[in-house]
Amino acid sequence: MTGTVEIRDVVKRFGKVEAVRDVSFSLPEGETVALVGHNGAGKTTLMKLMLGLIKPTSGSISVLGDDPVAGQFEARRRLGYLPENVSFNAALTGSETLAFYARLKREPAKSVAPLLDRVGLTHAAGRRVGTYSKGMRQRLGLAQALLGEPRVLLLDEPTTGLDPALRQSFYEIVEELRGRGATVLLSSHALTELEERAGRVIIMNRGIKVADGTLDELRRIARLPTRIRLKVTGTGLANVPNWLGPVDGWRRINGQMVEIDAAPDRKIEVLRRATDEGAPVEDLDVIPPTLDELYAHFLLTQEAAR
Amino acid sequence: MRNILIVARKEIQEGLRNRWVLATTLLLAGLALSLTFLGSAPTGTVGVRALDVVIVSLSSLTIFLVPLIALLISHDAIVGEMERGTMLLLLSYPVARWQVLLGKFVGHLSILAFATLLGYGAAAGALAVTGAEIDAQSWTAFGSMIGSSILLGAAFIAVGYLVSALVRERGTAGGIAIGIWLLFVLIYDMALLGLLVVDQGQTLSGGFLNALLLLNPADAYRLFNLTGSAGVSAFSGMAGVAQNATLNPSVLLAALAAWALVPLGLATLAFSRREL
Numbered sequence: 001m002t003g004t005v006e007i008r009d010v011v012k013r014f015g016k017v018e019a020v021r022d023v024s025f026s027l028p029e030g031e032t033v034a035l036v037g038h039n040g041a042g043k044t045t046l047m048k049l050m051l052g053l054i055k056p057t058s059g060s061i062s063v064l065g066d067d068p069v070a071g072q073f074e075a076r077r078r079l080g081y082l083p084e085n086v087s088f089n090a091a092l093t094g095s096e097t098l099a100f101y102a103r104l105k106r107e108p109a110k111s112v113a114p115l116l117d118r119v120g121l122t123h124a125a126g127r128r129v130g131t132y133s134k135g136m137r138q139r140l141g142l143a144q145a146l147l148g149e150p151r152v153l154l155l156d157e158p159t160t161g162l163d164p165a166l167r168q169s170f171y172e173i174v175e176e177l178r179g180r181g182a183t184v185l186l187s188s189h190a191l192t193e194l195e196e197r198a199g200r201v202i203i204m205n206r207g208i209k210v211a212d213g214t215l216d217e218l219r220r221i222a223r224l225p226t227r228i229r230l231k232v233t234g235t236g237l238a239n240v241p242n243w244l245g246p247v248d249g250w251r252r253i254n255g256q257m258v259e260i261d262a263a264p265d266r267k268i269e270v271l272r273r274a275t276d277e278g279a280p281v282e283d284l285d286v287i288p289p290t291l292d293e294l295y296a297h298f299l300l301t302q303e304a305a306r
Numbered sequence: 307m308r309n310i311l312i313v314a315r316k317e318i319q320e321g322l323r324n325r326w327v328l329a330t331t332l333l334l335a336g337l338a339l340s341l342t343f344l345g346s347a348p349t350g351t352v353g354v355r356a357l358d359v360v361i362v363s364l365s366s367l368t369i370f371l372v373p374l375i376a377l378l379i380s381h382d383a384i385v386g387e388m389e390r391g392t393m394l395l396l397l398s399y400p401v402a403r404w405q406v407l408l409g410k411f412v413g414h415l416s417i418l419a420f421a422t423l424l425g426y427g428a429a430a431g432a433l434a435v436t437g438a439e440i441d442a443q444s445w446t447a448f449g450s451m452i453g454s455s456i457l458l459g460a461a462f463i464a465v466g467y468l469v470s471a472l473v474r475e476r477g478t479a480g481g482i483a484i485g486i487w488l489l490f491v492l493i494y495d496m497a498l499l500g501l502l503v504v505d506q507g508q509t510l511s512g513g514f515l516n517a518l519l520l521l522n523p524a525d526a527y528r529l530f531n532l533t534g535s536a537g538v539s540a541f542s543g544m545a546g547v548a549q550n551a552t553l554n555p556s557v558l559l560a561a562l563a564a565w566a567l568v569p570l571g572l573a574t575l576a577f578s579r580r581e582l
Contacts, residue, residue: 083398
């Protein structure tokens with residue numbers, strides 16, 4: 001199966017710096033994919049490559065069936081891009097700016113007002129962009145990316161600078177487009193930013209693709225332990241292995257609490273014993289590995305392998 | 307073609323909004339009007355040749371002002387948009403880089419042409435209204451003065467783009483633009499004069515001097531306007547030069563056009579090779 005975006009063995013060097021090293025992946029229709037990595041991991045470079053703004057040193061890229069650097073504009077008309085730190089000319093108003101971009105995409109002028117409404121900028125449409133706040137500029141940036149019902153949306157760190165309510169409505173818009181069959185690629189520097197919105201995650205580190213899969217798949221591969229906290233009564237604390245059985249990692253947190261790092265396949269077993277009749281347990285909390293821990297795990301394993 | 311017009315339209319819109327158009331038009335009109343009325347005071351009434359006097363003073367004004375305005379609006383065109391980050395978004399749209407550059411050129415040139423036409427036209431209009439008699443020959447000379455002024459502006463806009471496409475920072479582009487203005491408008495002529503004085507007509511041939519004059523768009527413009535029409539050259543004190551000039555107006559115009567087209571082509575090339 002071929003996706004809307006195909007990247008094969010792509011390498012991009014800037015002088016001596018290898019920004020992207022031998023990366024391959026394919027993005028299918030109707031999927032939200034997150035591109036996660038630190039600053040300088042190659043996320044923005046990958047997006048610029050997909051847009052045809054820079055040429056790959058080697059390897060091939062195809063976006064909606066076109067080679068983006070070949071100067072074929074058919075694909076670009078069906079492509080939306082929101083750059084990191086989007087900026088506009090300060091002298092024009094919001095609706096003038098959007099109308100300019102609509103003309104370049106050959107979209108009718110009447111598509112401007114509904115888009116501004118969709119991102120909640122109708123009240124500021126007649127004001128100069130120079131007077132906009134960061135969040136408003138970001139929304140205008142999203143509006144221009146949505147021009148012309150794009151088949152592929154490339155959003156570079158789209159939610160930085162948005163307050164939680166805006167972030168919510170932002171993800172709703174993205175989800176709606178995805179539902180209509182668009183490919184959405186979101187980049188972010190932290191996995192937690194994405195709040196589990198992405199169906200699939202690609203983790204990049206120093207230009208190398210470190211991990212690629214759904215969050216559940218990544219969790220399985222990483223085999224990160226689940227933390228279980230038990231509130232122990234009476235003298236139970238003195239002889240934990242007696243009633244809990246042999247567990248690898250456990251430690252006392254304070255006079256009443258015990259924390260256990262349970263590997264995925266041992267989790268149920270530990271829970272069963274802890275909830276067994278006669279076990280001196282008053283209360284328990286199960287804390288699954290966070291996205292940050294998952295992300296850190298993949299970065300660390302790749303660093304260790306170098 | 308449509309993309310070029312879309313970009314040009316946006317440049318004009320921006321120029322109108324940030325008062326560039328207004329400021330340049332007012333500046334040119336104000337200076338042109340004061341030159342027209344104050345400049346003729348010491349010479350008294352010059353009768354039928356009133357417009358020719360205006361042409362002489364306005365073309366001297368143009369040599370200083372138009373290149374400066376042109377460089378001011380053009381030096382920022384590429385490097386400035388790149389630094390602000392607006393270029394990245396623009397180039398992700400279905401528009402080629404040469405279309406962006408050409409669109410900007412059309413837009414900036416329209417702003418300059420509008421200001422020149424309106425500003426200088428105001429001077430001629432005022433002269434006509436106050437009852438000065440102007441014959442057809444003077445009108446032709448005046449028309450070609452405005453046309454060549456716009457061409458001179460085009461040349462310096464193109465040079466400004468070339469600078470803008472080559473440098474990495476806005477500040478550098480600004481510095482180089484000022485340097486170019488100083489070189490072509492002030493230093494070049496002084497150096498040429500010094501050279502001629504030192505040489506005393508011994509070794510430098512007329513052909514070499516012609517070539518040197520064509521290598522500076524401002525000089526090509528000056529020669530075109532001050533020697534182009536018999537009436538004007540009489541007033542500019544260039545009548546002697548005009549008789550001996552081996553450079554005819556079409557060569558001078560061609561040089562000006564080349565000064566617009568070659569830097570524009572080079573700027574397009576430099577811009578298309580540039581990585582974002």
